[in-house]
Amino acid sequence: MEPREFFIEDRLEKFRLKAFCNLGESGLSHFLLEEVMEMGQISWKDLSEIPLNDSPNQGSFALREAIADLYPGVSPGQVLVTTGTGEALYLAFHVGLTPKARVALIWPAFQALYEIPKMLGAEIIKVPHDRAFFASTWKEIDADLYIINHPHNPTGKTFLDPEWEAVLTHWKEEKKTVLFDEHYRFLPGSGSLGKTGVDPNYSFYGTGSFTKCFGVTGLRVGWLVAEEGFLKKARSFKDYLTHTVSPISERIALGLLKSKESFLPKIQNRVRENIQMFDSLWRDLPHVKSFVSPAGGLVGWLELEPGISSEIYADKLFEKTGVFVLPGSNFEEEGYLRIGFGEREEKMKEGLFRWKECTDLI
Known part of the structure; x- marks a missing residue:
């Protein structure tokens, strides 16, 4: 069995480089290499001295x-x-899932979170986002693997502390296996670093990265956190895929992580200001119904008026204004748009003005 086409990525590939105002991306607008090196306190000499052999398979x-x-x-x-x-x-997923495993996750979801398990023969249990951030909901669900994408893409929702602690306690007591996908942990609603559920001692595994939050998606650096036995199998499987990550990417990644306190507050402030700007203006946009400001991360879920095709709306918006948004249909949920808040402030301001003035969208 093969996975279906990747709806989100197909659309991003088509529009992201052409858009005047890119509100379709789920990451911060990119920085130049020179800017990134300054952020990571890396000199050209540092890069020139990197031996271009393979990095260790597990990472430096x-x-x-x-x-x-x-x-x-x-x-x-x-x-x-x-x-x-x-x-x-x-x-x-390849290491941890068995055929016909039951996999529960917050819905809607990033396609890779359910498409790969489905390809492997898993049964997908969709937990609607309006109920998914209450511990009582998860206590009623029996699954072999629970996937918690937090802060959530595409809604921007997060668990309140009491609910978070209650559901973690429940899963520990029931000896459940949980995968925490925490890509937006560097962009909490407040503070410097969001909460994590990762704890290999309890089979609470984690996937993560900083690339979307830091504006460096081109580095292609991420990670898997798990207990050593699980990780050994994953590392062996990786030999059939990419084998190693570029030592140049690893060196830049190391510099950014070590220096994040010097630049991350500015990024966080920019994202929060963009969210506030959108929150103050969304009611003036044509044919929209509701929006809840994201509590974390840099994406939100804008509801359209009933009966409107999200794809047609998004296509016309791009054609008439140059503003790119992602239709809910790409998440297999019609009637919504996913809005990204990583665009540069001046472009977002102009893009929202154009959108507000464009009434011929349906």
Whole structure:
């Protein structure tokens, strides 16, 4: 069995480089290499001295150590560096799932979170986002694997602390296996680093990256956190895929993680200001019904008026204004648009003005 076409990525490939105002991306607008090197306090001499042999298959020790420091009680030996979170998810599912496994996840969801398990023969249990952030909901669901994408893409929802602690306690008591996909942990609603559920001692595994939050998706660096036995199998499987991550990408990734306190607050402030700007204006946009400001991450879920095709709306919006948004149909949920808040402030301001003035969209 093969996975279906990747709806989201197909549309992103078609529009993201042509858009005047890119609100369809799920990551921060990109920085130039020169800017990234300054952010990571990396010199050209540092890069010139990198030997272009293979990195260790598991990832350099220094980078794994920096990643482990993001998680309480995690050691470098419990970290596998991967080519983005896409590879980390692919490895985790192939190692951890058996045929006909029951997989529960928040719906709607990023396609890779359910398409790969389906390809492997799993049964998908969709937990609607309006109920998914209550511990009581998960206590009623019996699954072999629970996937918690947090902060959630595409809605931007997060667990309140009491609900979070209650559901973690429940899963620990029931000895459940949970995969925490925490790509937006660097962009919490407040504070410097969001909560994590990752704890290999309880089969609470994790996938993550900083690339979307730091505006460096082209680095293609992600990771999988798990107990050593699970990770050993994943590392072996990785040999059939990318084998290793570029040592240049690893060196830049290390610099960014070590220097994040110097630049991340500015990024977080930019995203929060963009969210506030949109929250103050969305009611003036044509043919929209509701919007809840994201509590974390940099995407939100805008509801359209009933009966409107999200794809037609998005296509016309791009054609008439140059503003790119992602239709809910790409998440297999009609009647919504996913809005990204990583665009540069001046472009977002102009893009929202154009959108507001464009009434001929249906």
